[in-house]
Amino acid sequence: SKFPSAAKIDPKDLTTIGVLHPGGLSNFRAVFGEYTPFFKDKEWYVSANDGGADSAQVFEAGGYRFLHIGLQFDAPDTSLAWAAKVIAKYPGLPTIVSTHDYMDNDGERVPNSLIDGHKADPTGSNTPQMVWDKLLSQHDQIFMLLCGHQHGQAMRTDKNRFGNEVYQVLADYQDRGQTAKDAGAKGMNGYPVGIGDGWMRLMEFDMTGKTPVINVRTYSTHYEKHSTDTPQYAAWYKAQEKPKLSDEAFHRVDAYQIALTDFHKRFKKAMKLP
Structure with a gap:
């Protein structure tokens, strides 16, 4: 791509164990990993984690530089720690975070009960509320969260721990x-x-x-x-x-x-x- 872009994981991109338990990233990495033609050597693709399951991009628009962070499905603590390091590397940039399952169409931070990574693997996945508590609310430069997965649309606004607004938007x-x-x-x-x-x-x-x-x-x-x-x-x-x-x-x-x-x-x- 000539323009800054990111690809985020849908459960259908994952290798599955059983019926609806995401169990691997090999399919996603093969197509959208950090070393694939989409992202390799792109100057705007500034960081990646877990083979590209998490990634970060910097772009300019409207007179500002922005940071975008894409998190994998039910992001584990290692992903959140990586994201915090990226934010520290680009202090003060208005930051948009994208992930997959975060909010239902009533605007509640609840996982899709059919594919709940934290329920299947409590130590290896975070719930949407945990992602808010551990990452989104803790970094003042994060002003927006984008998500999908749960069918429909919703928007909610909450203040982070600094008292500033974080806009959270679902569209699927x-x-x-x-x-x-x-x-x-x-x-x-x-x-x-x-x-x-x-x-x-x-x-x-x-x-x-x-x-x-x-x-x-x-x-x-x-x-x-x-x-x-x-x-x-x-x-x-x-x-x-x-x-x-x-x-x-x-x-x-x-x-x-x-x-x-x-x-x-x-x-x-x-x-x-x-």
């Missing part, structure tokens, strides 16, 4: 299957064939104003339109993802704005010189 559309329905495919137990329908989360950072904002939108590469431009959006997906919401409220969970009220003051030292 892999179970959507309107395109499969339209093609005549039948799902199981009331669920459609999970094909995703091309939906992805877009986050546009506007750093120009007195208060920087993140404009959050949702776009389908299949339908070639945003969720807000799709009249059938709630009819297609609301019942499965957020059945208690009105149609209007369901649209709002996939199109909203995050105001970074303290960003300029908090990260003044990370601004690039003209």
Whole structure:
């Protein structure tokens, strides 16, 4: 890739032991490891751990330098310790952390009960709450957490131990299957064939104003339109993802704005010189 990027582990990328117990990283490392063509010798790929299961990137945007840290599924203590060292190496940079299973679509920090690494291996995996307690809340330059895995969307904001905001965002559309329905495919137990329908989360950072904002939108590469431009959006997906919401409220969970009220003051030292 010519642009800074990262690949994070999904349980389907893991070698499995039994039914739903992730048990190895060989598949992931072979394709997305630190020495693969995606990342080898890229100047923005600044650190890796566990063969690339955890990785870090530095990039510039909107007049700031940012640090991104990608953590493996149910990150163990060794991953969290590595991440802390990377943060110490790049002090003061606004930091975004991405991981896989962290939050459900009610905004609760709970693991997916079907694939709970900590339950299967308490000494080798951390729960989402443990990741918050041990890492995210302990480093003031972490201002955002991105996650997937649990189907749907959610956003929560909590203060870290320094009293500053950490924005935690879930977006996962892999179970959507309107395109499969339209093609005549039948799902199981009331669920459609999970094909995703091309939906992805877009986050546009506007750093120009007195208060920087993140404009959050949702776009389908299949339908070639945003969720807000799709009249059938709630009819297609609301019942499965957020059945208690009105149609209007369901649209709002996939199109909203995050105001970074303290960003300029908090990260003044990370601004690039003209």
